Amino acid sequence: MPDSGPLRSSRPEQRPTPPTAVPDAPTPRAPDLPVTPTVSDFFAALHPPVTIPDPSPTPASAVRDTPDATPAGSALQRILRGPTGPGTSSIFVAARHEPPLPVPPTPGPPAEGRAVPGLYCHPVPEPDPVRVEEVSSRIKSWAEDEVQLYPEEWEGQFDGFSVGRYMVVCHPDAPTIDHLMLATRLMVAENAVDDCYCEDHGGSPVGLGGRLLLAHTAIDHFHTTAEYAPAWQESLTSDVPRRAYRSAMEYFVSVATPSQADRYRHDMARLHMGYLAEAAWAQTSYVPEVWEYLAMRQFNNFRPCPTITDTVGGYELPADMHARPDMQRVIALAGNATTIVNDLYSYTKELDSPGRHLNLPVVIAEREQLSERDAYLKAVEVHNELQHAFEAAAADLAKACPLPPVLRFLKGVAAWVDGNHDWHRTNTYRYNLPNFW
Template sequence: RLMSSYTLPDFYLPHPPRLNPHLETARVHTRAWAAAMGMFDDPDIWDEQRMEAMDYGLMCAYTHPDCPATELNLITDWYVWVFYFDDHFLETFKRSRDAEGAQAYLDRLDAFMADVPPEPANPVERGLADLWPRTVPAMSPSWRDRFVRVTRDLTQESMWELFHIERDAVSNPIEYIEERRKVGGAPWSAALVEHAAGAELPARLAGGRPIRVLTESFADAVHLRNDLFSYEREVRQEGELSNCVLVCERFFGCDTRQAVKITNDLLTSRLHQFEHTALTELPPFFTDEAVSPAEQYRILRYVGGLQDWQAGGHAWHTASSRYTKADRPGGALGMNVSRAHLTGPGGLRNHTHIPYAEVTVRLPQPYMPFPVRDNPALDAARAADVEWSAAMGFFDPVPGIPATALWTEQKLVGFDLALCASGIDPDASAGELILATNWLAWGTYGDDYYPQVFGAAHDLAGAKLANRRLRRFMPIDPAPTPVPLNAVERGLADLWPRTVGSMPPEARRAFRAAVEDMIDSWVWELANHAQNRVPDPIDYIEMRRRTFGSDMTMSLARLAPGRRIPAELYRTRELTGMANAAQDYACLVNDLFSYEKEIRFEGELHNGVLVMQTFFGCGPQEGAAVIDALLTSRMRQFEHITTVDLPALLDRIEACDAVRRSVAGYVTELQDWMAAILRWHQRTRRYPACELTHPTVARWTQGPTGLGTVTARLASLASFAAPSTVPAGWAGTR
């Protein structure tokens, strides 16, 4: 429902904008450059007057206030190119709905990010052919590879917008944030910040969680701000469907005013996430990764460059003619930090949750269009898992906390993890089903173990040391492994050789990375507990895929024998979107069923219902309704991808029959995976309140426990890492 007038919200502006003194030089230079590239040849797209009114020189002078004149000219040319590309694509392909011509046009652009490009045929190609050799020589091959990837995302993902316009479809919120990162171009802007600020990220660190979250929270904030400013132009004037305000209107069934508030709250939360990551995650990251002073300097210059971009981008939005002016400027130049910004979503509100609240929630009936099939070896897997768990020590007292076991045989029987594995892989052999069940038991036990052993004491150092040891039980090539010291290590020492024995090294690396992502995400949860911080919604959804172990189980499916899906096909928008939708469905189902167990009995902070309660300031039932709507929308998206987008992709690439059969098998496995997980949650005795008790508080009992004894404890933990001569593949039993 559109409002008669559109009012910008009260923006959170924690940093003041600064202006580069070389502004006029950039304006003069880029005007001549655009003319030379032919960007004024078609007045329906641009003319000189229109470009001057949009004032990209001002934008870049605001967003890169410290770079010299030559660099500012280069950066401004890049932004002129990208905005011209956006308008050229709109006029040439979006309005005509020419999907085939659009794809051919985009595919050709890749050839201009090379040392020897073809002859350019239009201003977009001419501009890219000129910019590329002016930009990449100053940077490393690693940066060049990243810049190629984000530039390709920016151009190729324009098809995502075109497909939505073709079918008059508005994305669900999770899909929108993920795809907007690509087509919106802010990760591309972040790469240019590295260039302009002389702050190239060290290649070994660029993929680390703090760097990734800084870049992504920066990107999301840039895009959400742009959506608020561009709503009238894009939605009301151009019929655009890729705008978060419109996404919120459709998803929540609300009017424009409320959709603006939700979008702005999400923007504020992402800015707080950026600040939180810079202040609390970078320092331990520097220590953990032994980051040198020179590397730290470059990373901090990068952070400062992103802050300058946020402040300058807002200032430009208020001044540029590109966006229709609303009723008020929405926070003009300068800083704007109000009490509401500090106490609302992403701010202090996220630190005020009181644990162990007496909560209840009526569970909805999650949407599930797929049936469940069971494996005939189910009963054998049930019996084998109990035997294996006992041998690994899952029923034994845990060293370091009061003499009590985390699990009992009775508990494990009630969990019935074999039922979950049976539905996930109904066609597996008995041995494969038992192995899958053991992996589920190990991951679930580890998920219970870390909060009990490391959480109550806020022992992040101990958890990181434990993860460092677990990595040694997953060698890519045969190598000595440590002697297992606890049930988690013993289980992994047994599972790893049983799983990867026949895998090639590349597959082993992929599977190991998935396991590492899961165990590292447990440390992320512990860090939030140490700060009593309920996560930001976007960070939560993306980390939830890791804490749930979905990447790990899906990696096993991808590595199935006989699977013939090329690696580049897995990276397509269609297969990535399908897998992410399936993961989110399963994770959010778990959040619904585990809400009472986690919030009331465990003092947990990492549950989607609580995350939505905190973000919206609502009650449990309203939070559960949002989660149910999100998981339904993700299932609907999965259905659309598998029935419409995926067949179109396979036709477009002219996939052979073997690839089509492999893709169909992958789709079926994901359907089985989601259906089995829902069925298991409905039947397991892991979550009903009648099965639960409040746990006793765990205390460290090995060695000194008084004030000032943490160093002794860390030394004790570090001594566990001494090498042993146990051969790779050793499977210990008790």
């Protein structure tokens, strides 16, 4: 790599204060809650540093061409305000567990980027530029020094991914930079698997199952005999995806509870199954029905990212709360909606790439015999219905189970959904919109 100045490594042994020093937030006791709780008892002003602009009117500079903005007082706005009242203070981190960063400069204008016209979305505050810069520096150091993620000619693509901004805007309640780095390493590792095994940098559907299975053992360890264990251990450093998975997961499990780590492994298995379905269709030149494509996208989607929002936030959603069917519906709808956002913003990028890429507008156009423009606009409608369903399901769950960790988790997932859209909208290095309006 060219010498671009000193880059700090983030190896565990070099961190003077590892994230494991952060104490677990105590679980609030039921007697602290109001006897007859109502939703309004648990939602109030936003907890710093999160601020959400007044949604009425929506500033044109924040989200352009999005007439379907958040109505004041909506269910999602109540979720985003977060819990308050008796028994809720224990779920918040009282102070950052690291030396305070310099005060950020006065925010400038919002990042450039045009939202998909008609897309139902919500504006988000500009992320803390100091945090963005620090996360960007640390993740590049990790990529170069610890896992040798990319050759010199890929450096521009790595920088253009803007992963620092991505993770800061998606996790506004992360108490420390170390917590943000948990999500950032995992995001970069997942992207490396997608690029190197599936798509842009040598990926192929042929033999994908074997590659994914062996890479999965870097996050879900192989337990075998003494004779064969060394060969497996050696394999974990044999290619970029396995090096990245192994390192990122080691950091994650050093902070996450066993339940949180197992939840993440489960969601990664879901993701890999979705990769395999898409690869099978590519090998047989099959264009799925629209519902089949959407089913595949429920697995090949962003779900592993918002599902770790509590780990990154420095607390835990108890396993029984996470396993509730209504919570599972909320998480699934969040993953589905955010993944269709990716389909819409990456549409022209994928059309310009070699080969045929399945995305929702392409599948709708072929299966429903629509023009490219009409299929794209229908895909926007599909996203909007999924987004509304997510918000309604989250509000219903908040009312049915107004426990502080549940409310904070719902707030975190909603913030991730909005941050994911903001990153797609502002990442003009990677994405540009089709000329359909």
